[in-house]
Amino acid sequence: MPYVPSKKTDGKSTDREVIDAALEPLAQSVAEDITNNFSLRPIYEQTFIRVAYDLRDILKSPSVVGNGLTWDLAKAIYETGAKYGYEGVYLGEFNYAFTRFIQRVPQIKVKRGDWKDELRYWLYAETVTALCHAEKETEHLEIGVDGVFRDIKDEYKRRMNTAYEAAQIVKSGDCYDGPYYTRLVEVVDEEGRLIGHMEVMLKRSQDTLHKDVLDRQLVLKSKNPYTP
Template sequence: MPYVPSKKTDGKSTDREMLNKAVEALAREAADKITDNLSLLEVYKTVFLDVAAALAHLLKGRPAANKTAVWNLAKALYDLENAYDYEGAFLGELNYAMTRFIQRVPQMKVANNSWTQELRYWLYARTVSALIYASHHTEDLDLGIDGVFEDIKDEYKRRVNLAYEAAQILKSGDCYDTPYYTRLVEVVDEDGNPVGHMEVMLKRGDETLAKDMLDGKIVLKKKN
Protein backbone atom coordinates (compact mmCIF):
# COMPACT_ATOMS: atom_id res chain seq x y z
CA MET A 1 0.00 0.00 0.00
CA PRO A 2 2.63 2.67 0.83
CA TYR A 3 4.22 2.36 -2.61
CA VAL A 4 1.84 4.92 -4.13
CA PRO A 5 3.10 8.52 -4.07
CA SER A 6 1.11 11.37 -2.57
CA LYS A 7 1.60 15.08 -2.05
CA LYS A 8 3.68 14.11 0.97
CA THR A 9 6.11 12.47 -1.46
CA ASP A 10 6.88 15.41 -3.70
CA GLY A 11 4.26 18.08 -3.11
CA LYS A 12 2.42 17.38 -6.35
CA SER A 13 1.55 13.69 -6.86
CA THR A 14 -2.20 13.06 -7.10
CA ASP A 15 -2.19 9.26 -7.49
CA ARG A 16 -3.97 8.66 -4.20
CA GLU A 17 -6.58 11.34 -4.87
CA MET A 18 -7.42 9.74 -8.22
CA LEU A 19 -7.64 6.27 -6.74
CA ASN A 20 -9.52 7.33 -3.61
CA LYS A 21 -12.34 8.77 -5.69
CA ALA A 22 -12.73 5.57 -7.71
CA VAL A 23 -12.35 3.31 -4.67
CA GLU A 24 -14.98 5.28 -2.76
CA ALA A 25 -17.59 4.67 -5.45
CA LEU A 26 -16.73 0.99 -5.72
CA ALA A 27 -16.74 0.50 -1.95
CA ARG A 28 -20.14 2.17 -1.62
CA GLU A 29 -21.53 -0.10 -4.32
CA ALA A 30 -20.07 -3.18 -2.62
CA ALA A 31 -21.31 -2.14 0.82
CA ASP A 32 -24.85 -1.89 -0.53
CA LYS A 33 -24.62 -5.44 -1.91
CA ILE A 34 -23.47 -6.96 1.38
CA THR A 35 -26.72 -7.98 3.02
CA ASP A 36 -25.35 -10.41 5.62
CA ASN A 37 -21.99 -11.59 6.91
CA LEU A 38 -21.64 -14.46 4.46
CA SER A 39 -22.42 -12.34 1.40
CA LEU A 40 -19.28 -10.27 1.99
CA LEU A 41 -17.17 -13.14 0.71
CA GLU A 42 -18.92 -13.38 -2.66
CA VAL A 43 -19.09 -9.60 -3.09
CA TYR A 44 -15.37 -9.24 -2.43
CA LYS A 45 -14.49 -12.13 -4.75
CA THR A 46 -16.52 -10.56 -7.54
CA VAL A 47 -15.02 -7.11 -7.05
CA PHE A 48 -11.44 -8.37 -6.96
CA LEU A 49 -11.82 -10.50 -10.09
CA ASP A 50 -13.81 -7.90 -12.01
CA VAL A 51 -11.24 -5.18 -11.34
CA ALA A 52 -8.42 -7.52 -12.35
CA ALA A 53 -10.19 -8.54 -15.57
CA ALA A 54 -11.02 -4.95 -16.50
CA LEU A 55 -7.46 -3.83 -15.87
CA ALA A 56 -6.06 -6.72 -17.93
CA HIS A 57 -8.46 -5.74 -20.72
CA LEU A 58 -7.19 -2.15 -20.74
CA LEU A 59 -3.55 -3.20 -20.58
CA LYS A 60 -4.08 -5.04 -23.87
CA GLY A 61 -4.96 -1.71 -25.47
CA ARG A 62 -8.68 -2.33 -25.62
CA PRO A 63 -11.23 0.38 -24.78
CA ALA A 64 -13.19 0.41 -21.54
CA ALA A 65 -16.41 -1.59 -21.82
CA ASN A 66 -18.52 0.83 -19.77
CA LYS A 67 -18.38 3.41 -16.98
CA THR A 68 -19.28 1.31 -13.97
CA ALA A 69 -17.42 1.69 -10.68
CA VAL A 70 -15.26 -1.33 -11.55
CA TRP A 71 -14.25 0.06 -14.92
CA ASN A 72 -13.68 3.55 -13.54
CA LEU A 73 -11.19 2.16 -11.04
CA ALA A 74 -9.52 0.01 -13.71
CA LYS A 75 -9.24 3.09 -15.96
CA ALA A 76 -7.67 5.11 -13.14
CA LEU A 77 -5.13 2.33 -12.59
CA TYR A 78 -4.43 2.13 -16.32
CA ASP A 79 -3.97 5.89 -16.63
CA LEU A 80 -1.51 5.90 -13.74
CA GLU A 81 0.40 3.02 -15.33
CA ASN A 82 0.87 5.15 -18.44
CA ALA A 83 2.04 8.12 -16.38
CA TYR A 84 5.21 6.28 -15.32
CA ASP A 85 8.19 5.29 -17.41
CA TYR A 86 8.39 1.66 -16.32
CA GLU A 87 6.27 -1.41 -16.91
CA GLY A 88 4.25 -2.73 -13.99
CA ALA A 89 3.62 0.55 -12.18
CA PHE A 90 -0.05 -0.43 -11.99
CA LEU A 91 0.74 -3.19 -9.49
CA GLY A 92 1.58 -0.82 -6.66
CA GLU A 93 -1.42 1.32 -7.54
CA LEU A 94 -3.67 -1.77 -7.47
CA ASN A 95 -2.26 -2.73 -4.07
CA TYR A 96 -3.17 0.69 -2.70
CA ALA A 97 -6.65 0.68 -4.23
CA MET A 98 -7.66 -2.74 -2.95
CA THR A 99 -6.09 -2.09 0.45
CA ARG A 100 -8.22 1.02 0.77
CA PHE A 101 -11.27 -0.86 -0.53
CA ILE A 102 -11.18 -3.51 2.22
CA GLN A 103 -10.98 -0.73 4.80
CA ARG A 104 -13.64 1.57 3.36
CA VAL A 105 -16.37 -1.07 3.04
CA PRO A 106 -16.47 -1.86 6.80
CA GLN A 107 -16.24 1.85 7.60
CA MET A 108 -19.28 2.48 5.41
CA LYS A 109 -21.23 -0.40 6.96
CA VAL A 110 -20.63 1.06 10.42
CA ALA A 111 -21.47 4.58 9.24
CA ASN A 112 -24.88 3.46 7.94
CA ASN A 113 -25.53 1.46 11.14
CA SER A 114 -25.52 -1.92 9.39
CA TRP A 115 -22.61 -3.03 11.55
CA THR A 116 -21.44 -1.95 14.99
CA GLN A 117 -17.71 -2.62 14.47
CA GLU A 118 -15.27 -2.24 11.59
CA LEU A 119 -13.33 -5.38 12.47
CA ARG A 120 -14.45 -8.76 13.72
CA TYR A 121 -12.72 -12.07 13.20
CA TRP A 122 -15.36 -13.30 10.73
CA LEU A 123 -14.71 -10.19 8.64
CA TYR A 124 -10.96 -10.70 8.72
CA ALA A 125 -11.24 -14.39 7.79
CA ARG A 126 -13.63 -13.81 4.90
CA THR A 127 -11.58 -10.92 3.56
CA VAL A 128 -8.50 -13.15 3.59
CA SER A 129 -10.46 -15.93 1.90
CA ALA A 130 -11.52 -13.58 -0.89
CA LEU A 131 -7.95 -12.34 -1.37
CA ILE A 132 -6.62 -15.90 -1.59
CA TYR A 133 -9.34 -16.77 -4.08
CA ALA A 134 -8.53 -13.72 -6.18
CA SER A 135 -4.82 -14.52 -6.13
CA HIS A 136 -5.39 -18.07 -7.36
CA HIS A 137 -7.84 -17.00 -10.06
CA THR A 138 -5.65 -14.24 -11.53
CA GLU A 139 -2.49 -16.30 -11.99
CA ASP A 140 -3.31 -17.01 -15.63
CA LEU A 141 -3.33 -13.29 -16.44
CA ASP A 142 0.49 -13.38 -16.15
CA LEU A 143 0.57 -9.76 -14.99
CA GLY A 144 1.61 -10.13 -11.35
CA ILE A 145 -1.89 -9.27 -10.13
CA ASP A 146 -2.03 -12.56 -8.24
CA GLY A 147 1.04 -11.43 -6.31
CA VAL A 148 -0.69 -8.17 -5.42
CA PHE A 149 -3.64 -9.96 -3.82
CA GLU A 150 -1.25 -12.25 -1.94
CA ASP A 151 0.70 -9.24 -0.70
CA ILE A 152 -2.45 -7.42 0.43
CA LYS A 153 -3.39 -10.51 2.43
CA ASP A 154 0.01 -10.56 4.12
CA GLU A 155 -0.06 -6.83 4.84
CA TYR A 156 -3.57 -7.12 6.27
CA LYS A 157 -2.34 -9.80 8.66
CA ARG A 158 0.72 -7.83 9.73
CA ARG A 159 -0.77 -4.34 9.91
CA VAL A 160 -4.27 -5.07 11.19
CA ASN A 161 -4.83 -8.57 12.54
CA LEU A 162 -1.77 -8.65 14.82
CA ALA A 163 -2.97 -5.54 16.64
CA TYR A 164 -6.50 -6.94 16.79
CA GLU A 165 -5.19 -10.21 18.25
CA ALA A 166 -3.27 -8.27 20.89
CA ALA A 167 -6.46 -6.48 21.90
CA GLN A 168 -8.28 -9.81 22.18
CA ILE A 169 -5.48 -11.32 24.27
CA LEU A 170 -5.69 -8.41 26.70
CA LYS A 171 -9.47 -8.76 26.79
CA SER A 172 -9.91 -12.53 27.06
CA GLY A 173 -6.48 -14.06 27.62
CA ASP A 174 -3.95 -15.91 25.47
CA CYS A 175 -4.25 -19.55 24.37
CA TYR A 176 -0.70 -20.55 23.40
CA ASP A 177 1.37 -22.85 25.62
CA THR A 178 3.63 -24.32 22.94
CA PRO A 179 7.41 -24.78 23.51
CA TYR A 180 7.96 -21.34 21.96
CA TYR A 181 5.49 -18.46 21.97
CA THR A 182 5.15 -14.71 22.16
CA ARG A 183 3.87 -12.61 25.03
CA LEU A 184 2.81 -8.99 25.00
CA VAL A 185 4.73 -6.25 26.73
CA GLU A 186 3.35 -2.77 27.34
CA VAL A 187 5.00 0.27 25.76
CA VAL A 188 4.76 3.54 27.70
CA ASP A 189 6.09 7.05 27.23
CA GLU A 190 8.59 8.69 29.56
CA ASP A 191 5.77 9.77 31.87
CA GLY A 192 4.42 6.24 32.13
CA ASN A 193 1.41 6.85 29.88
CA PRO A 194 0.35 3.86 27.76
CA VAL A 195 1.42 4.01 24.11
CA GLY A 196 0.71 0.49 22.89
CA HIS A 197 2.03 -3.06 23.00
CA MET A 198 4.75 -5.18 21.39
CA GLU A 199 5.43 -8.90 21.21
CA VAL A 200 8.40 -10.62 22.82
CA MET A 201 9.53 -14.03 21.56
CA LEU A 202 10.02 -16.51 24.39
CA LYS A 203 10.83 -20.09 25.19
CA ARG A 204 8.15 -21.67 27.36
CA GLY A 205 8.84 -21.19 31.04
CA ASP A 206 6.99 -21.18 34.34
CA GLU A 207 7.55 -17.45 34.77
CA THR A 208 5.69 -16.47 31.59
CA LEU A 209 3.47 -19.44 30.75
CA ALA A 210 0.37 -18.23 32.58
CA LYS A 211 0.81 -14.56 31.70
CA ASP A 212 -0.92 -12.67 28.92
CA MET A 213 1.40 -9.68 29.32
CA LEU A 214 4.89 -9.51 30.80
CA ASP A 215 5.46 -7.63 34.04
CA GLY A 216 8.04 -5.23 32.63
CA LYS A 217 7.45 -2.25 30.37
CA ILE A 218 9.28 -0.73 27.42
CA VAL A 219 9.78 3.04 27.65
CA LEU A 220 9.53 5.00 24.41
CA LYS A 221 11.79 8.01 24.70
CA LYS A 222 11.38 11.23 22.76
CA LYS A 223 14.02 12.22 20.25
CA ASN A 224 16.56 14.71 21.57
Protein backbone atom coordinates in the same frame (compact mmCIF):
# COMPACT_ATOMS: atom_id res chain seq x y z
CA MET B 1 0.16 -0.29 0.21
CA PRO B 2 2.29 2.86 0.59
CA TYR B 3 3.91 2.52 -2.83
CA VAL B 4 1.72 5.22 -4.39
CA PRO B 5 2.94 8.83 -4.14
CA SER B 6 0.92 11.43 -2.24
CA LYS B 7 1.27 15.11 -1.49
CA LYS B 8 3.56 14.07 1.36
CA THR B 9 5.95 12.72 -1.29
CA ASP B 10 6.54 15.89 -3.27
CA GLY B 11 3.89 18.41 -2.28
CA LYS B 12 1.89 17.99 -5.48
CA SER B 13 1.17 14.34 -6.31
CA THR B 14 -2.54 13.51 -6.63
CA ASP B 15 -2.10 9.79 -7.40
CA ARG B 16 -3.88 8.60 -4.28
CA GLU B 17 -6.66 11.13 -4.71
CA VAL B 18 -7.34 9.92 -8.26
CA ILE B 19 -7.54 6.29 -7.16
CA ASP B 20 -9.62 7.16 -4.09
CA ALA B 21 -12.13 9.02 -6.26
CA ALA B 22 -12.67 5.93 -8.41
CA LEU B 23 -12.62 3.58 -5.43
CA GLU B 24 -15.24 5.33 -3.31
CA PRO B 25 -18.31 4.67 -5.53
CA LEU B 26 -17.31 1.02 -5.85
CA ALA B 27 -16.85 0.65 -2.08
CA GLN B 28 -20.21 2.31 -1.48
CA SER B 29 -21.91 -0.04 -3.95
CA VAL B 30 -20.29 -3.13 -2.45
CA ALA B 31 -21.21 -2.05 1.08
CA GLU B 32 -24.83 -1.76 0.00
CA ASP B 33 -24.78 -5.18 -1.69
CA ILE B 34 -23.48 -6.94 1.44
CA THR B 35 -26.68 -7.98 3.22
CA ASN B 36 -25.29 -10.47 5.74
CA ASN B 37 -21.88 -11.55 6.98
CA PHE B 38 -21.41 -14.45 4.61
CA SER B 39 -22.48 -12.51 1.55
CA LEU B 40 -19.27 -10.49 1.88
CA ARG B 41 -16.88 -13.12 0.55
CA PRO B 42 -18.50 -13.78 -2.87
CA ILE B 43 -19.10 -10.07 -3.41
CA TYR B 44 -15.48 -9.27 -2.57
CA GLU B 45 -14.26 -12.08 -4.82
CA GLN B 46 -16.37 -10.88 -7.73
CA THR B 47 -15.14 -7.31 -7.28
CA PHE B 48 -11.46 -8.26 -7.02
CA ILE B 49 -11.61 -10.45 -10.11
CA ARG B 50 -13.63 -8.03 -12.24
CA VAL B 51 -11.19 -5.20 -11.63
CA ALA B 52 -8.30 -7.54 -12.49
CA TYR B 53 -9.94 -8.56 -15.77
CA ASP B 54 -10.78 -4.96 -16.62
CA LEU B 55 -7.18 -3.97 -15.97
CA ARG B 56 -5.97 -6.82 -18.19
CA ASP B 57 -8.16 -5.52 -21.03
CA ILE B 58 -6.86 -1.97 -20.60
CA LEU B 59 -3.26 -3.18 -20.57
CA LYS B 60 -3.89 -5.01 -23.85
CA SER B 61 -5.46 -1.96 -25.47
CA PRO B 62 -5.19 1.31 -23.52
CA SER B 63 -7.64 3.04 -25.85
CA VAL B 64 -10.40 0.48 -25.26
CA VAL B 65 -13.61 1.95 -23.87
CA GLY B 66 -15.51 0.35 -21.02
CA ASN B 67 -17.97 1.28 -18.33
CA GLY B 68 -19.01 0.41 -14.81
CA LEU B 69 -17.52 0.94 -11.37
CA THR B 70 -14.92 -1.81 -11.65
CA TRP B 71 -13.84 -0.45 -15.02
CA ASP B 72 -13.50 3.05 -13.60
CA LEU B 73 -11.21 1.80 -10.85
CA ALA B 74 -9.13 -0.29 -13.26
CA LYS B 75 -8.76 2.73 -15.54
CA ALA B 76 -7.68 4.94 -12.64
CA ILE B 77 -5.11 2.33 -11.57
CA TYR B 78 -3.74 2.10 -15.11
CA GLU B 79 -3.63 5.83 -15.84
CA THR B 80 -2.11 6.72 -12.48
CA GLY B 81 0.77 4.32 -13.02
CA ALA B 82 1.25 4.78 -16.77
CA LYS B 83 2.91 8.17 -16.49
CA TYR B 84 5.89 6.61 -14.71
CA GLY B 85 6.73 4.61 -17.81
CA TYR B 86 8.00 1.25 -16.60
CA GLU B 87 6.59 -2.23 -16.91
CA GLY B 88 4.45 -3.42 -14.00
CA VAL B 89 4.14 0.01 -12.40
CA TYR B 90 0.37 -0.44 -12.06
CA LEU B 91 0.88 -3.19 -9.46
CA GLY B 92 1.66 -0.65 -6.74
CA GLU B 93 -1.52 1.24 -7.60
CA PHE B 94 -3.49 -2.02 -7.60
CA ASN B 95 -2.11 -2.83 -4.15
CA TYR B 96 -3.03 0.60 -2.83
CA ALA B 97 -6.56 0.44 -4.25
CA PHE B 98 -7.52 -2.87 -2.66
CA THR B 99 -5.68 -2.23 0.58
CA ARG B 100 -7.91 0.82 0.89
CA PHE B 101 -10.98 -1.10 -0.35
CA ILE B 102 -10.87 -3.77 2.38
CA GLN B 103 -10.70 -1.02 4.99
CA ARG B 104 -13.15 1.38 3.37
CA VAL B 105 -16.08 -1.05 2.99
CA PRO B 106 -16.20 -1.83 6.74
CA GLN B 107 -15.97 1.90 7.51
CA ILE B 108 -19.00 2.49 5.31
CA LYS B 109 -20.92 -0.40 6.88
CA VAL B 110 -20.34 1.02 10.36
CA LYS B 111 -21.31 4.53 9.28
CA ARG B 112 -24.52 3.17 7.74
CA GLY B 113 -25.34 1.47 11.03
CA ASP B 114 -25.17 -2.02 9.51
CA TRP B 115 -22.23 -3.11 11.67
CA LYS B 116 -20.99 -2.09 15.09
CA ASP B 117 -17.29 -2.69 14.41
CA GLU B 118 -14.92 -2.23 11.48
CA LEU B 119 -13.08 -5.44 12.32
CA ARG B 120 -14.24 -8.75 13.75
CA TYR B 121 -12.59 -12.10 13.26
CA TRP B 122 -15.25 -13.36 10.84
CA LEU B 123 -14.60 -10.30 8.65
CA TYR B 124 -10.86 -10.91 8.67
CA ALA B 125 -11.32 -14.59 7.77
CA GLU B 126 -13.80 -13.92 4.96
CA THR B 127 -11.62 -11.17 3.51
CA VAL B 128 -8.58 -13.45 3.51
CA THR B 129 -10.58 -16.19 1.78
CA ALA B 130 -11.69 -13.73 -0.91
CA LEU B 131 -8.12 -12.54 -1.47
CA CYS B 132 -6.82 -16.12 -1.72
CA HIS B 133 -9.56 -17.02 -4.20
CA ALA B 134 -8.82 -13.93 -6.30
CA GLU B 135 -5.13 -14.85 -6.32
CA LYS B 136 -5.90 -18.28 -7.78
CA GLU B 137 -8.45 -17.00 -10.29
CA THR B 138 -6.17 -14.29 -11.72
CA GLU B 139 -2.88 -16.17 -12.00
CA HIS B 140 -3.56 -17.09 -15.63
CA LEU B 141 -3.94 -13.42 -16.57
CA GLU B 142 -0.15 -13.11 -16.23
CA ILE B 143 -0.24 -9.43 -15.28
CA GLY B 144 1.06 -9.87 -11.73
CA VAL B 145 -2.10 -9.10 -9.79
CA ASP B 146 -2.20 -12.60 -8.29
CA GLY B 147 0.95 -11.75 -6.36
CA VAL B 148 -0.60 -8.46 -5.29
CA PHE B 149 -3.62 -10.23 -3.80
CA ARG B 150 -1.27 -12.45 -1.81
CA ASP B 151 0.72 -9.43 -0.64
CA ILE B 152 -2.43 -7.59 0.44
CA LYS B 153 -3.46 -10.66 2.45
CA ASP B 154 -0.06 -10.76 4.17
CA GLU B 155 -0.10 -7.02 4.87
CA TYR B 156 -3.64 -7.28 6.26
CA LYS B 157 -2.46 -9.92 8.73
CA ARG B 158 0.63 -7.99 9.76
CA ARG B 159 -0.73 -4.46 9.84
CA MET B 160 -4.27 -4.95 11.15
CA ASN B 161 -5.07 -8.43 12.43
CA THR B 162 -1.94 -8.67 14.57
CA ALA B 163 -2.92 -5.49 16.40
CA TYR B 164 -6.50 -6.77 16.73
CA GLU B 165 -5.22 -10.05 18.21
CA ALA B 166 -3.16 -8.09 20.74
CA ALA B 167 -6.26 -6.19 21.82
CA GLN B 168 -8.15 -9.47 22.25
CA ILE B 169 -5.31 -10.97 24.31
CA VAL B 170 -5.35 -7.97 26.63
CA LYS B 171 -9.14 -8.22 26.87
CA SER B 172 -9.67 -11.98 27.21
CA GLY B 173 -6.29 -13.67 27.66
CA ASP B 174 -3.92 -15.65 25.47
CA CYS B 175 -4.37 -19.28 24.38
CA TYR B 176 -0.82 -20.32 23.42
CA ASP B 177 1.08 -22.58 25.81
CA GLY B 178 3.29 -24.54 23.42
CA PRO B 179 7.07 -24.87 23.75
CA TYR B 180 7.54 -21.51 22.03
CA TYR B 181 5.20 -18.54 21.97
CA THR B 182 5.00 -14.78 22.01
CA ARG B 183 3.85 -12.60 24.86
CA LEU B 184 2.89 -8.96 24.84
CA VAL B 185 4.86 -6.23 26.52
CA GLU B 186 3.60 -2.71 27.17
CA VAL B 187 5.19 0.21 25.34
CA VAL B 188 4.92 3.40 27.39
CA ASP B 189 6.12 6.98 27.15
CA GLU B 190 8.54 8.57 29.58
CA GLU B 191 5.67 9.41 31.91
CA GLY B 192 4.52 5.79 32.00
CA ARG B 193 1.46 6.36 29.80
CA LEU B 194 0.52 3.38 27.66
CA ILE B 195 1.22 3.83 23.93
CA GLY B 196 0.61 0.29 22.74
CA HIS B 197 2.01 -3.23 22.81
CA MET B 198 4.76 -5.25 21.14
CA GLU B 199 5.40 -8.98 20.96
CA VAL B 200 8.35 -10.73 22.60
CA MET B 201 9.39 -14.18 21.33
CA LEU B 202 9.88 -16.65 24.16
CA LYS B 203 10.64 -20.24 25.05
CA ARG B 204 8.06 -21.64 27.45
CA SER B 205 8.86 -21.06 31.09
CA GLN B 206 6.93 -20.85 34.32
CA ASP B 207 7.88 -17.17 34.52
CA THR B 208 5.88 -16.30 31.40
CA LEU B 209 3.52 -19.22 30.74
CA HIS B 210 0.54 -17.81 32.60
CA LYS B 211 1.07 -14.15 31.73
CA ASP B 212 -0.82 -12.49 28.90
CA VAL B 213 1.25 -9.32 29.22
CA LEU B 214 4.76 -9.44 30.65
CA ASP B 215 5.44 -7.53 33.85
CA ARG B 216 8.00 -5.42 32.05
CA GLN B 217 7.72 -2.23 30.00
CA LEU B 218 9.51 -0.71 27.04
CA VAL B 219 9.92 3.06 27.24
CA LEU B 220 9.86 5.19 24.09
CA LYS B 221 11.72 8.45 24.38
CA SER B 222 10.28 11.51 22.69
CA LYS B 223 12.05 12.76 19.56
CA ASN B 224 11.40 16.28 20.81
CA PRO B 225 12.04 16.28 24.55
CA TYR B 226 10.33 19.00 26.52
CA THR B 227 12.55 21.94 27.37
CA PRO B 228 11.23 24.27 30.11
